Amino acid sequence: MTVRAPRLPYAVRLPNMGKHCYPPPLTPVPVPEFRALLSGCSRSGNSAHLYVHFPFCTTICTFCVLHKYQLTPTSPVYDYFEALKRELRALSELPLVRKLRFTNVYFGGGTPSVTEDPILGEIMDVVTSGFHLDRPQITFEGHIGSLTREKMRFVRGLGINRISAGVQTWDPQLRRMLNLQPSETDIYRCVEEARNVGFDDFNVDIMYNLPGQTLAVLERDLLKTVSLNPSGVDVYETVITRKTGLSRQVTRDESLAENDAERLAESYLLSEGVLSANGFRQRNVHVWDRPGYENRLVGQQDLMRDQDLSLIGAGLSAYSFVNGMPFINVTSIRSYIERVMQSAHGVEAYHRPTRAEEMQRFMTLSLETIDFDRASFAGLFGCAMEEVFGPQIESFRRRGLLEQTEGGYRLTSLGRAWASTMTMEFFGKKVLQDFIRTRLAPATAPGYMSDVTHEEMFEFVVFALFHPEIMIKEAPDLPLLRGYVLYLIKTNPHWLRKVTAMALRSARRFGLPPVGWYARSAARLAREAIISNVSAVEGCS
Numbered sequence: 001m002t003v004r005a006p007r008l009p010y011a012v013r014l015p016n017m018g019k020h021c022y023p024p025p026l027t028p029v030p031v032p033e034f035r036a037l038l039s040g041c042s043r044s045g046n047s048a049h050l051y052v053h054f055p056f057c058t059t060i061c062t063f064c065v066l067h068k069y070q071l072t073p074t075s076p077v078y079d080y081f082e083a084l085k086r087e088l089r090a091l092s093e094l095p096l097v098r099k100l101r102f103t104n105v106y107f108g109g110g111t112p113s114v115t116e117d118p119i120l121g122e123i124m125d126v127v128t129s130g131f132h133l134d135r136p137q138i139t140f141e142g143h144i145g146s147l148t149r150e151k152m153r154f155v156r157g158l159g160i161n162r163i164s165a166g167v168q169t170w171d172p173q174l175r176r177m178l179n180l181q182p183s184e185t186d187i188y189r190c191v192e193e194a195r196n197v198g199f200d201d202f203n204v205d206i207m208y209n210l211p212g213q214t215l216a217v218l219e220r221d222l223l224k225t226v227s228l229n230p231s232g233v234d235v236y237e238t239v240i241t242r243k244t245g246l247s248r249q250v251t252r253d254e255s256l257a258e259n260d261a262e263r264l265a266e267s268y269l270l271s272e273g274v275l276s277a278n279g280f281r282q283r284n285v286h287v288w289d290r291p292g293y294e295n296r297l298v299g300q301q302d303l304m305r306d307q308d309l310s311l312i313g314a315g316l317s318a319y320s321f322v323n324g325m326p327f328i329n330v331t332s333i334r335s336y337i338e339r340v341m342q343s344a345h346g347v348e349a350y351h352r353p354t355r356a357e358e359m360q361r362f363m364t365l366s367l368e369t370i371d372f373d374r375a376s377f378a379g380l381f382g383c384a385m386e387e388v389f390g391p392q393i394e395s396f397r398r399r400g401l402l403e404q405t406e407g408g409y410r411l412t413s414l415g416r417a418w419a420s421t422m423t424m425e426f427f428g429k430k431v432l433q434d435f436i437r438t439r440l441a442p443a444t445a446p447g448y449m450s451d452v453t454h455e456e457m458f459e460f461v462v463f464a465l466f467h468p469e470i471m472i473k474e475a476p477d478l479p480l481l482r483g484y485v486l487y488l489i490k491t492n493p494h495w496l497r498k499v500t501a502m503a504l505r506s507a508r509r510f511g512l513p514p515v516g517w518y519a520r521s522a523a524r525l526a527r528e529a530i531i532s533n534v535s536a537v538e539g540c541s
């Protein structure tokens with residue numbers, strides 16, 4: 001299949017601002033306050049999802065950004081699961097949670113499939129006895145290596161009815177680089193045994209834009225994945241976060257990571273093409289289901305967007321969403337165990353969003369779900385979507401990212417390929433500038449930029465060059481910019497070559513940077529400098 005991204009709406013891709021900003025800056029929440037907040041009723045009806053986090057993995061994949069720990073003989077497995085059961089019981093007793101009906105339970109991680117059977121049985125007992133389950137979809141995430149026939153038969157007996165496992169890529173060389181130890185034969189065996197023990201609903205994750213994954217390799221990956229006949233496929237764009245092994249690999253060998261925005265869009269469109277040609281239905285920007293199956297978490301995302309669904313999370317790093325407020329649990333295993341043992345809850349912080357933030361959240365979730373529903377927006381906020389986000393909608397339409405539908409707007413295929421970069425345009429100047437400031441802040445702390453992606457470090461520079469109207473708006477803070485560039489030079493010897501290559505490639509495909517904007521800004525800055533100089537002089541006299 002040949003695909004060509006028609007044109008570039010942005011010079012480079014940026015990571016999803018929504019992920020960085022939501023939950024937005026959080027306020028610590030003492031446990032009594034958390035309990036008080038969950039003592040009333042849910043204003044969003046009584047439908048809910050339950051997420052339970054299993055943080056252990058037998059091996060660590062070099063790309064993985066999730067909150068996980070390698071399982072060793074000294075891992076605090078017993079203490080973690082005692083704490084998890086305690087937290088689940090405490091959550092299930094909260095008055096608001098008692099009124100909820102859970103249509104979806106998700107055991108995620110980490111790798112739930114490395115958990116021993118007796119522990120899984122105990123967790124399931126706590127869930128089924130404490131929470132009101134309403135014909136739920138119960139998903140169990142696993143790693144091909146630990147999804148043995150025995151494990152799958154056991155969890156099937158517990159009432160689990162869906163499995164989700166990461167294949168990521170089939171290419172042997174890439175698999176070695178990512179430390180994915182199961183072979184192609186293991187993958188086929190796993191899916192076949194899952195079917196034999198009654199799991200028709202078997203979902204597979206794959207990744208695109210892996211270092212060195214050409215379009216031809218990606219197409220093979222997609223076709224082999226389709227040949228498994230999975231119930232659904234999640235296709236994730238690779239994010240190389242600096243604290244991962246993969247980031248160290250690509251820093252050693254820059255040729256591995258090419259920040260090519262056009263290739264990225266083509267990879268995305270190739271995934272869409274192969275999956276839809278093989279009978280999969282697109283459910284959100286990165287999730288496809290085979291007819292007859294549904295990833296319920298994603299299938300009900302519009303209920304979350306409309307605040308008609310609560311999400312309750314248990315375990316380290318788990319996230320809850322109740323009455324429009326996000327709550328987040330502590331992320332380190334030691335503090336999670338301590339906190340739950342002291343107070344029965346793992347919650348650390350929350351946020352009470354303003355009306356403007358709720359609207360931004362609606363729009364960024366609509367980018368995820370592909371559709372922008374005008375009636376839902378008006379129902380929730382009492383005004384038209386265009387009154388608040390008119391300029392963005394207009395600009396997206398002009399750039400071919402969004403099209404009008406009967407009920408509102410829908411992302412075009414170009415928009416779906418660029419949805420994550422589009423999020424930043426909904427946040428407004430202040431959020432954007434604060435965000436950039438945290439990214440550009442001088443590199444003083446040892447863990448500085450550990451959560452920044454490999455691409456982001458370079459993309460910011462190129463993005464700012466081509467999109468000053470979005471990215472800079474006002475004069476950039478020069479000392480910050482200087483610190484950032486010095487940091488790039490220190491941590492990456494090839495930075496100049498890389499930034500120049502990216503800028504040239506963007507200029508070839510996108511046109512020259514807006515020189516006029518810089519000229520006008522320089523003139524304005526010069527004017528301001530003169531005026532402030534004059535006032536300083538006048539102040540002296």
Ligand SMILES: C[S@@+](CC[C@H](N)C(=O)[O-])C[C@H]1O[C@@H](n2cnc3c(N)ncnc32)[C@H](O)[C@@H]1O
Nearest residue numbers: 063064065109110142165166205236237238239
């Ligand atoms: C909870 S994880 C994996 C579950 C399970 N432990 C496994 O290995 O199959 C869910 C998915 O997130 C995706 N993922 C993890 N890190 C990623 C990254 N850095 N970039 C893109 N996708 C990532 C992978 O596709 C992974 O399968």
Ligand code: SF4
Nearest residue numbers: 057060061064109110
């Ligand atoms: S991808 Fe899965 S198995 Fe690999 S490290 Fe992440 S959570 Fe663990």
